[in-house]
Amino acid sequence: xxxxxxxxxxxxxFQVSDEKIFPSARVEEIESxxxxxxxxxxxxxxxxxxxxxxxxxxxxxxxxNIWRSSCGKWExxxxxxxxxxxxxxxxxxxxxxxxxxxIEKSDEFRFTAALAKRxxxxxxxxxxxxxEKSVQGRALNILWTKKEAxxxxxxxxxxxxxxIETSEFASVTKAxxxxxxxxxxxxxxxxxxxxxxxxxxxxxxxxxxxxFL
Numbered sequence: 001x002x003x004x005x006x007x008x009x010x011x012x013x014f015q016v017s018d019e020k021i022f023p024s025a026r027v028e029e030i031e032s033x034x035x036x037x038x039x040x041x042x043x044x045x046x047x048x049x050x051x052x053x054x055x056x057x058x059x060x061x062x063x064x065n066i067w068r069s070s071c072g073k074w075e076x077x078x079x080x081x082x083x084x085x086x087x088x089x090x091x092x093x094x095x096x097x098x099x100x101x102x103i104e105k106s107d108e109f110r111f112t113a114a115l116a117k118r119x120x121x122x123x124x125x126x127x128x129x130x131x132e133k134s135v136q137g138r139a140l141n142i143l144w145t146k147k148e149a150x151x152x153x154x155x156x157x158x159x160x161x162x163x164i165e166t167s168e169f170a171s172v173t174k175a176x177x178x179x180x181x182x183x184x185x186x187x188x189x190x191x192x193x194x195x196x197x198x199x200x201x202x203x204x205x206x207x208x209x210x211x212f213l
Contacts, residue, residue: 003097005195007187008052009176011088012044014200021046022062026074045083045090052092053079071157082152082187089176089183099189100152102145106175106182108137116140119147119161142184142208146171149188175206184208 021027026046033039053059059078066076074083082101084091093101116128116136124143128136146166151159153169171188172195187195197205 003095003189003191003194004056005093005095005099005187005189005191006052006056007091007093007101007185007195007197008048008055009089009091009103009185009197009199009203010044010048011178011201011203012040012090014044014047016047022064023066025068026066029068041085041090045085045092048090049081049083049092049094052081052094056094069155071155073152073155082149084148084152084185086183089178091185093187093189093195095189095191097190098153098155099187100149100154101185101187102148102152103176103183103185104141104145104148106138106141106184108141111137111140111144119144121162121165123165123167142173142186145184145186146173146188149186153188173208175208177204177206 021030021043030039030042033042050061053061057079064076064078066074068074080095080097080099082093082099084101084103086103086105089103091101091103093099116125120128128139131139143166147161147164149171150164150166150169169188170190170192171186172192173184173186174197176183176185
């Protein structure tokens with residue numbers, strides 16, 4: 001039997017029913033963040049988690065035992081979840097099984113050959129180099145979200161992208177079209193192929209061809 005895998009995406013600010021944040025440890029984490037914009041991201045991604053838990057499992061966040069692990073990952077007993085944010089977008093994935101999600105604004109020019117050497121495994125490097133130069137940046141952008149999602153799935157303490165062979169893990173990657181911008185989102189989970197993507201706005205999710213990765 002496959003797990004429930006729901007991926008929620010929202011652009012903030014959005015309306016919330018209650019401004020309070022649970023638990024207090026998350027409040028402390030948000031308030032300790034020196035960057036006001038990142039504080040907003042952390043606040044709204046947690047509010048999206050609150051909605052996701054209720055819609056997918058009927059769970060009220062204030063009733064849950066939520067803690068931060070020694071690796072820095074937020075966890076709870078009742079289900080698994082993963083958080084991500086990029087610019088004005090926040091994303092949450094919830095499931096009964098371990099899961100990881102990452103959302104990134106599409107920016108292929110940031111993903112250079114120099115960066116590729118630092119983040120790819122040997123097989124991944126060979127695949128990237130076999131592509132046309134014009135699409136290598138795009139491929140690296142996609143690969144990065146896959147690595148971030150797998151890292152969150154595993155719950156490791158240190159992110160070492162060059163040690164993560166993404167082909168060994170099941171994942172689904174989609175593009176989100178928003179006006180003149182595009183975002184890339186990846187969910188990694190054993191049953192990733194069954195993931196359901198949901199968005200409060202009328203945004204379009206587009207399947208990406210990632211066979212080359």
